[in-house]
Amino acid sequence: MSWQIRWIAKPIVFLACLIPALHLGLGALNALYGWNIGDVSLGADPVKHMLHTCGRWTLNFLMITLCMTPLRDLTRAVIWLRFRRMFGLFAFFYVLLHFSVYLFLDQDGRFSALWQDIVKRPYITIGMLGLLLLLPLAVTSTARAQRRLGRDWTRLHRLIYVVALLGVWHFWWQVKKDIREPLLYACGLSILLGYRLWKLGGSRARLSASRLAATDAT
Amino acid sequence: MPRKSSDSAKIAPSAITPYDKYLSRRSLLAGGLGWAAAQSIGGFPRDAFAQQSPGALAYTRNAGFSVNDTPTSYKDITTYNNYYEFGTDKSDPSQNAQKFRTQPWNLTVGGEAEVKGTFTLEDILKPHALEERVYRLRCVEAWSMVVPWIGFPLGDLLKRFKPTSKAKFVEFKTLYDPKQMPGERTGVLEWPYVEGLRIDEAMHPLSLMTVGLYGKLLPNQNGAPLRLIVPWKYGFKGIKAIVSINFVERAPRTTWAGSASNEYGFFANVNPQVDHPRWSQATERHIGANAFAPRQPTLPFNGYAAQVADLYKGLDLRKFF
Numbered sequence: 423m424s425w426q427i428r429w430i431a432k433p434i435v436f437l438a439c440l441i442p443a444l445h446l447g448l449g450a451l452n453a454l455y456g457w458n459i460g461d462v463s464l465g466a467d468p469v470k471h472m473l474h475t476c477g478r479w480t481l482n483f484l485m486i487t488l489c490m491t492p493l494r495d496l497t498r499a500v501i502w503l504r505f506r507r508m509f510g511l512f513a514f515f516y517v518l519l520h521f522s523v524y525l526f527l528d529q530d531g532r533f534s535a536l537w538q539d540i541v542k543r544p545y546i547t548i549g550m551l552g553l554l555l556l557l558p559l560a561v562t563s564t565a566r567a568q569r570r571l572g573r574d575w576t577r578l579h580r581l582i583y584v585v586a587l588l589g590v591w592h593f594w595w596q597v598k599k600d601i602r603e604p605l606l607y608a609c610g611l612s613i614l615l616g617y618r619l620w621k622l623g624g625s626r627a628r629l630s631a632s633r634l635a636a637t638d639a640t
Numbered sequence: 641m642p643r644k645s646s647d648s649a650k651i652a653p654s655a656i657t658p659y660d661k662y663l664s665r666r667s668l669l670a671g672g673l674g675w676a677a678a679q680s681i682g683g684f685p686r687d688a689f690a691q692q693s694p695g696a697l698a699y700t701r702n703a704g705f706s707v708n709d710t711p712t713s714y715k716d717i718t719t720y721n722n723y724y725e726f727g728t729d730k731s732d733p734s735q736n737a738q739k740f741r742t743q744p745w746n747l748t749v750g751g752e753a754e755v756k757g758t759f760t761l762e763d764i765l766k767p768h769a770l771e772e773r774v775y776r777l778r779c780v781e782a783w784s785m786v787v788p789w790i791g792f793p794l795g796d797l798l799k800r801f802k803p804t805s806k807a808k809f810v811e812f813k814t815l816y817d818p819k820q821m822p823g824e825r826t827g828v829l830e831w832p833y834v835e836g837l838r839i840d841e842a843m844h845p846l847s848l849m850t851v852g853l854y855g856k857l858l859p860n861q862n863g864a865p866l867r868l869i870v871p872w873k874y875g876f877k878g879i880k881a882i883v884s885i886n887f888v889e890r891a892p893r894t895t896w897a898g899s900a901s902n903e904y905g906f907f908a909n910v911n912p913q914v915d916h917p918r919w920s921q922a923t924e925r926h927i928g929a930n931a932f933a934p935r936q937p938t939l940p941f942n943g944y945a946a947q948v949a950d951l952y953k954g955l956d957l958r959k960f961f
Binding site: 450453454466467468469470527528529530538543544599 | 712720724728899918920931934935
């Protein structure tokens, strides 16, 4: 079972996760050279399209990553957790693309403009903070880092809850008027984080019940 | 003076030329058939129009009111639209507006004017010669296009209704028809869409009542059959599918300004120095041939400062944005 996951399932999922980026890359080439390969078009404003698509996929992968634990609990199968790191790293991959499109294509690589935006525009401050918080998680995603950090690793990686909140907030604040899409992400995130709170409450209750039982026994 | 539709209602419907045929009939005239032929056009076989491309208009080019910039492609202008009545995505209007009915179309005029009533679109258009003007278009979302519009001066139309001295502002409304306009079934904005101009802005020769672009009738997604273009203001001032014009004494509550008054003002003059609270207005992404061209600087009044800055003398443009 293990080798099938490693050599078949994981490569397939990996390639599937790359599809949005490859699609954008092809669209960008079409826009740049006036080609029409595969009928892929990024529309009248390719930069904005790339920016928004990478942003959406960052949120999608954050959500997918956060789904793995609830899926394990629901299905009582640990296989889900074997994909969690890959999804988390893809969230990081897409946020790096999102940031690069913003800095190099939208702002023409002007770091001064980036800094002004970070200082002046709250939604960009928040988005930037989310990206920076995701950085240590990506760096410590290796098995070695996990072993070395031990229990601290789990604590550190709870930052993903904060990152996801910042990401949805960033999206919410930048839409002009139609908040339906960010609202959808906010609902999804509420369910995923709510589930964890509920589980926490449950384990606390179980813990105190077992303590009670222990004191009874003495 | 426009005829009221109560008059035109007496005419048999068959005798009324739909507005698109009416406008292309002129192009037939321009094609050299002459007035006599036009008089008898009712008896013309349909294929008399077939030689022209559909919706082709007769117009003269107004070079004095045109910029020299290369126009954005027809495809981009007609597939990248903000028209929330048909959806909030830029591609929604071109997909959802195809079955929109622009005939018959009426315009209701009211308020502080001597001539009021409901007029057919054909009566509205009849006295005006069409001209092409290549204008810059700057969206409040910090992107821009260059569009060859076809229309006639708004002021010429408004004068026909003889506004009184109390007419300080002009209010425009878009059609409210949730059956045809799916966006109006959502609460994303207040419907119908309302826009307005100060009377001197409305009378300014740059303000254009628009019926076409690229030499053809306006596609539905661009605001057919009748829309406003005010090139020195952000694009949302250019109200589409207009069904009513009201002369009023006070500034009307306009849709975007009413929905978020800290973000959108009544004037909405293009101003690189007054940022939207959430993004900069100093530069714009130009929708043109080079998709990856760097952003270009936004000009005060969208490049029309020489013509319109006088309208706002003494007005604090930071406060009245």
